[in-house]
Amino acid sequence: MRIEDRFDTGIDELWSAFTDPRRLVHWIGEVEGHLRLGGEYSFSFFASGSEGRGRVEACEPPSRLLVTMALNQGHENVIEATLAAAGDQTILVWEERGVPVDQLAGYGAGTQIHVEDLAAYLARRERCDAAARFGELFPVYQQLAGNVG
Numbered sequence: 001m002r003i004e005d006r007f008d009t010g011i012d013e014l015w016s017a018f019t020d021p022r023r024l025v026h027w028i029g030e031v032e033g034h035l036r037l038g039g040e041y042s043f044s045f046f047a048s049g050s051e052g053r054g055r056v057e058a059c060e061p062p063s064r065l066l067v068t069m070a071l072n073q074g075h076e077n078v079i080e081a082t083l084a085a086a087g088d089q090t091i092l093v094w095e096e097r098g099v100p101v102d103q104l105a106g107y108g109a110g111t112q113i114h115v116e117d118l119a120a121y122l123a124r125r126e127r128c129d130a131a132a133r134f135g136e137l138f139p140v141y142q143q144l145a146g147n148v149g
Contacts (some may be wrong), residue, residue: 001096001108005115009122011085014092015062017122018081027121028114035059035067043069047113047130075100092118104145109137 007014017023021031033041037059044051050071057078058066066080078097083090094115099107113134117127 001099001104001111003094003108003111003115005092005119006086007090007092007119007122008088009090010088011062011083011090014083014090014122017118018083018092019059019061019065023121027117027127035065041067045114046127047117047134048110050110101145101148104148105138105141108141108144109134112137112141 009017017027019035021033021035024031028047029043029045031041031043033039035041035056037056039056039059040053041055042051042053052069052071054067054069056065056067058064058080062083064080064082066078069077069079071077076098080093080095080097082093082095084093092115094111096107096111113128113130116133117130120127
């Protein structure tokens with residue numbers, strides 16, 4: 001699963017919002033531990049209520065973060081975030097691997113909500129109503145996931 005978005009902020013600002021637990025709590029959830037190479041962390045996400053543990057497999061400030069996440073579901077997800085400066089903006093590519101095919105729609109909708117909440121945080125707006133937004137996005141992602149073979 002892959003989501004790409006462009007943010008009206010510099011790469012260092014976006015990197016900080018994406019990796020600093022004091023800032024993560026404003027848009028995605030509570031993250032405790034060490035977000036550095038080899039570091040382990042625990043998380044509790046607002047939008048989905050997901051909780052689990054993970055570790056940092058790659059950390060190349062300010063352009064690449066690769067983490068694994070275990071959600072107590074018998075499998076491990078890999079999330080790779082890459083950031084690229086584009087003038088006064090920054091492009092974020094969020095790729096998630098290891099998602100079971102039958103859960104693609106839920107992960108897609110949830111990840112889009114996280115990215116939208118990040119944009120809201122950077123623009124000094126409130127997070128969305130995650131349940132309502134999920135209800136809007138899930139059918140769209142179901143249709144997209146139906147095309148995966």
